[in-house]
Amino acid sequence: xxxxxxxxxxxxxxxxxxxxxxxxxxxxxxxxxxxxxxxxxxxxxxxxxxxxxxxxxxxxxxxxxxxxxxxxxxxxxxxxxxxxxxxxxxxxxxxxxxxxxxxxxxxxxxxxxxxxxxxxxxxxxxxxxxxxxxxxxxxxxxxxxxxxxxxxxxxxxxxxxxxxxxxxxxxxxxxxxxxxxxxxxxxxxxxxxxxxxxxxxxxxxxxxxxxxxxxxxxxxxxxxxxxxxxxxxxxxxxxxxxxxxxxxxxxxxxxxxxxxxxxxxxxxxxxxxxxxxxxxxxxxxxxxxxxxxxx
Amino acid sequence: xxxxxxxxxxxxxxxxxxxxxxxxxxxxxxxxxxxxxxxxxxxxxxxxxxxxxxxxxxxxxxxxxxxxxxxxxxxxxxxxxxxxxxxxxxxxxxxxxxxxxxxxxxxxxxxxxxxxxxxxxxxxxxxxxxxxxxxxxxxxxxxxxxxxxxxxxxxxxxxxxxxxxxxxxxxxxxxxxxxxxxxxxxxxxxxxxxxxxxxxxxxxxxxxxxxxxxxxxxxxxxxxxxxxxxxxxxxxxxxxxxxxxxxxxxxxxxxxxxxxxxxxxxxxxxxxxxxxxxxxxxxxxxxxxxxxxxx
Numbered sequence: 312x313x314x315x316x317x318x319x320x321x322x323x324x325x326x327x328x329x330x331x332x333x334x335x336x337x338x339x340x341x342x343x344x345x346x347x348x349x350x351x352x353x354x355x356x357x358x359x360x361x362x363x364x365x366x367x368x369x370x371x372x373x374x375x376x377x378x379x380x381x382x383x384x385x386x387x388x389x390x391x392x393x394x395x396x397x398x399x400x401x402x403x404x405x406x407x408x409x410x411x412x413x414x415x416x417x418x419x420x421x422x423x424x425x426x427x428x429x430x431x432x433x434x435x436x437x438x439x440x441x442x443x444x445x446x447x448x449x450x451x452x453x454x455x456x457x458x459x460x461x462x463x464x465x466x467x468x469x470x471x472x473x474x475x476x477x478x479x480x481x482x483x484x485x486x487x488x489x490x491x492x493x494x495x496x497x498x499x500x501x502x503x504x505x506x507x508x509x510x511x512x513x514x515x516x517x518x519x520x521x522x523x524x525x526x527x528x529x530x531x532x533x534x535x536x537x538x539x540x541x542x543x544x545x546x547x548x549x550x551x552x553x554x555x556x557x558x559x560x561x562x563x564x565x566x567x568x569x570x571x572x573x574x575x576x577x578x579x580x581x582x583x584x585x586x587x588x589x590x591x592x593x594x595x596x597x598x599x600x601x602x603x604x605x606x
Numbered sequence: 607x608x609x610x611x612x613x614x615x616x617x618x619x620x621x622x623x624x625x626x627x628x629x630x631x632x633x634x635x636x637x638x639x640x641x642x643x644x645x646x647x648x649x650x651x652x653x654x655x656x657x658x659x660x661x662x663x664x665x666x667x668x669x670x671x672x673x674x675x676x677x678x679x680x681x682x683x684x685x686x687x688x689x690x691x692x693x694x695x696x697x698x699x700x701x702x703x704x705x706x707x708x709x710x711x712x713x714x715x716x717x718x719x720x721x722x723x724x725x726x727x728x729x730x731x732x733x734x735x736x737x738x739x740x741x742x743x744x745x746x747x748x749x750x751x752x753x754x755x756x757x758x759x760x761x762x763x764x765x766x767x768x769x770x771x772x773x774x775x776x777x778x779x780x781x782x783x784x785x786x787x788x789x790x791x792x793x794x795x796x797x798x799x800x801x802x803x804x805x806x807x808x809x810x811x812x813x814x815x816x817x818x819x820x821x822x823x824x825x826x827x828x829x830x831x832x833x834x835x836x837x838x839x840x841x842x843x844x845x846x847x848x849x850x851x852x853x854x855x856x857x858x859x860x861x862x863x864x865x866x867x868x869x870x871x872x873x874x875x876x877x878x879x880x881x882x883x884x885x886x887x888x889x890x891x892x893x894x895x896x897x898x899x900x901x
Contacts, residue, residue, distance in 0.1 A: 434817045473809065478803065482799060500862070500864040501784055501785050507861070518741075518743070518778055521764070522741040523822060524821050526818070528819060568898060569798075574865050574869070603862045
């Protein structure tokens with residue numbers, strides 16, 4: 312078992328994930344671009360490193376949880392990136408939501424340095440991270456995944472093995488985000504039809520969420536969409552557009568027509584054009600409302 | 607409390623619903639076009655009536671559970687329909703999935719005869735009906751709904767009051783069927799993208815159904831779509847097309863653009879054109895698979 316783990320990125324998700332690792336008995340060396348964000352985990356026993364590259368543990372595991380592809384490349388293979396310092400047998404456990412292409416590119420980089428890359432995006436919000444209830448996806452070489460599994464299990468309730476191709480876990484994560492956005496649009500169209508018939512949108516939302524669709528996505532977003540409450544943003548609409556673009560790029564590369572994703576893309580694009588990029592991504596449903604003369 | 611209830615339509619849903627009423631202590635007078643289908647409920651204590659119109663109980667409740675709008679109109683206002691025999695104060699509790707327009711038309715008919723109409727479609731399959739676990743929608747005059755509520759509660763786990771307009775419950779039911787079809791198409795697009803990346807469709811389905819979308823629709827249909835198992839049909843695709851047409855007619859009448867519903871309509875239409883009308887409605891996802899070169 313690993314004793315010490317490096318960790319880069321102490322945002323809303325990263326910080327509670329470090330806490331889970333500490334709770335499980337790991338020593339954790341942390342780095343964050345904004346040092347103040349490290350304070351909570353330092354107080355809980357994590358060790359701060361001065362320079363990014365110092366998160367590298369000889370032959371050990373470094374976890375990254377940053378905001379996007381660019382940030383991940385920067386901390387990994389940028390001029391001061393820790394990737395250059397990973398020694399033989401080390402593993403980069405990459406838990407951010409990024410494109411399959413970025414994962415494949417970084418996997419190739421690490422391969423050249425005899426280190427390994429495991430793509431491991433998660434489903435779950437900060438409260439799930441704090442309770443070790445994340446669902447954790449995992450793709451990469453079997454040997455590397457075997458070593459990362461106990462570490463992943465310390466942060467989540469279940470780990471899904473998605474094969475050797477490092478991009479696979481990212482494909483599944485992006486597909487999930489697409490399915491959430493599709494569910495939002497479907498709810499919006501249905502709630503609008505109800506409203507136009509004089510039915511309270513919130514009653515409609517409650518009926519669906521307590522019968523056919525009794526799951527987190529429909530419960531949580533159904534209520535936001537019915538009440539047209541799009542702030543504060545849990546996940547910004549412009550990040551939804553980014554993910555939709557990644558889905559369509561992947562769909563294009565793999566010759567997979569996705570008519571729902573195409574409609575969502577136009578809807579998200581219109582939403583950003585109307586200045587809603589910083590609202591919650593469920594605000595994509597405002598286009599359907601506007602087009603029905605309801606907003 | 608009503609003591610005797612009339613019941614028309616003893617199919618997969620109607621028969622277990624009669625059993626629930628018997629279990630709750632009601633006397634039930636039943637009629638079915640095909641008399642053999644009544645045998646189980648007769649054996650359990652229901653009374654068979656010879657002529658359709660004899661299901662009418664003076665001042666009481668008649669429940670209908672038939673296959674479509676045409677059948678409902680036939681048994682209610684057709685030449686031999688029971689609607690002509692409903693006396694003052696009687697209630698037609700209409701539990702089939704029909705259009706809001708049919709509900710409004712029948713409500714107007716009953717109104718002229720001083721009887722009442724309560725639209726009350728359900729969510730749930732035959733096994734839910736057998737276990738009194740249906741979710742029951744209800745719209746119509748408050749006085750009538752007050753009287754039907756204990757009867758509905760004898761058949762289901764929850765009754766949702768959707769207001770006075772008799773069409774409302776049908777709008778919500780149709781909206782639910784639309785949302786199911788939208789979820790199917792979204793799953794198909796996502797599973798296809800996974801498959802094109804070399805990921806097992808069934809693993810993808812399992813990940814989504816056990817994380818973000820842990821509810822009946824995604825669990826049940828996710829497995830069928832991942833395995834491309836579209837027979838036997840739980841609900842025929844041509845009935846899905848019928849419902850999608852009803853949704854779009856209502857959307858048109860109420861000026862509510864529904865881009866996902868429009869795509870689903872073309873997809874269902876193509877499916878029927880390819881001879882899949884009798885397959886399960888989840889077979890609508892075969893179009894996405896074919897268009898990705900996967901079938």
